[in-house]
Amino acid sequence: MIQRTPTAIEARPQDIDSHSWQQLLADSVTTPEALLQELGLSPQRWLSGAQAGHRLFPIRVPQPYLDRIERGNAADPLLRQILPLQDEAAERAGYVRDPLAEREATASPGLIRKYRSRALLMVTGxxxxxxxxxxxxxxxxxxxxxxxxERTAVLNTLAAAPEVNEVILSGGDPLAVNDRLLARWAHDLATLPQLRRIRIHSRLPVVIPQRICDELLAWMTATRLQVVLVVHINHPNELDSQTRHALNRLKAAGVTLLNQSVALRGVNDDADTLAALSEALFESGVLPYYLHAFDPVAGAHHFDVSDDEARQLVRTLVERLPGFLVPKLVREQPGRAGKTPIDLHF
Ligand code: SF4
Structure with a gap:
């Protein structure tokens, strides 16, 4: 039996315990059996596939995210993002382990240089x-x-790179790291005179909104660097009252909030969903930034949305939404100096 913590529905935003995110992270569901039980899905139908996928890439889902999934609904768009399937074991031509060739872009342990003015710091896996x-x-x-x-070596490498004015904290999820360590990174990075910004790519404000705690906001507001947080939200159902509260706290602290989504089959491959997502993001103080074309990673071919389909989706958004709510459709291509915009062919 899984130990349950208060659900997103039970807890009010004002009840958020700023010290409980580590516990929520530790209490995440990590087995196929527990996941199916939690979501009311039949083991006869789903267990063997979930076990096969789990062996390739382990399950991890925290309770606040599970609480937004409709029990018993196998087509729930949030469920599809976290439920392993037998499909993951099928090999497909063109789907590879490192679709963005990040191995070649690794400057040293923990540091990836793909772009001239930005460096990617892998603070955790x-x-x-x-x-x-x-x-x-x-x-x-x-x-x-x-x-x-190696940490010192990373800082020395950045100190010797005057062209880098922005460090992107990535991972894994950088906000899975405790605030003492993150505050130390922020402090040390702020000593590099050429740096202007720290950008954080994280899904934690969405999957455990309690992560937006006083300690996090304290170092974010203390640093001289501008802080940009790019959340990763694919479907409007991922935004609930607790998530909105967390995003409002970040915004009130002066953090610039952007969102990136991935075009995903069975999750957001229709214009109604993407339009609703843009509106919900803006109501939460977040600007839609990127819609990423699917990266052909081995084990995930069943999520693939073709570039033509993605183009059509964004063309529809252009017709329906003001320009500032239309995410840029992009693809990351190994070796390019930035994300490559995908031409909408109007
Ligand atoms: S998409 Fe982001 S949060 Fe999800 S597994 Fe990958 S790095 Fe982690």
């Missing part, structure tokens, strides 16, 4: 949720675990 479509589902995080001397 841990995520709060394991998304089945993740392009880093095969990433060798163990090779990026930083020893104290």
């Amino acid at each position: 841990q995520c709060a949720i394991n998304c089945r479509y993740c392009f880093r589902r095969h990433f060798p995080y163990d090779e990026h675990r930083l020893s104290p001397s």
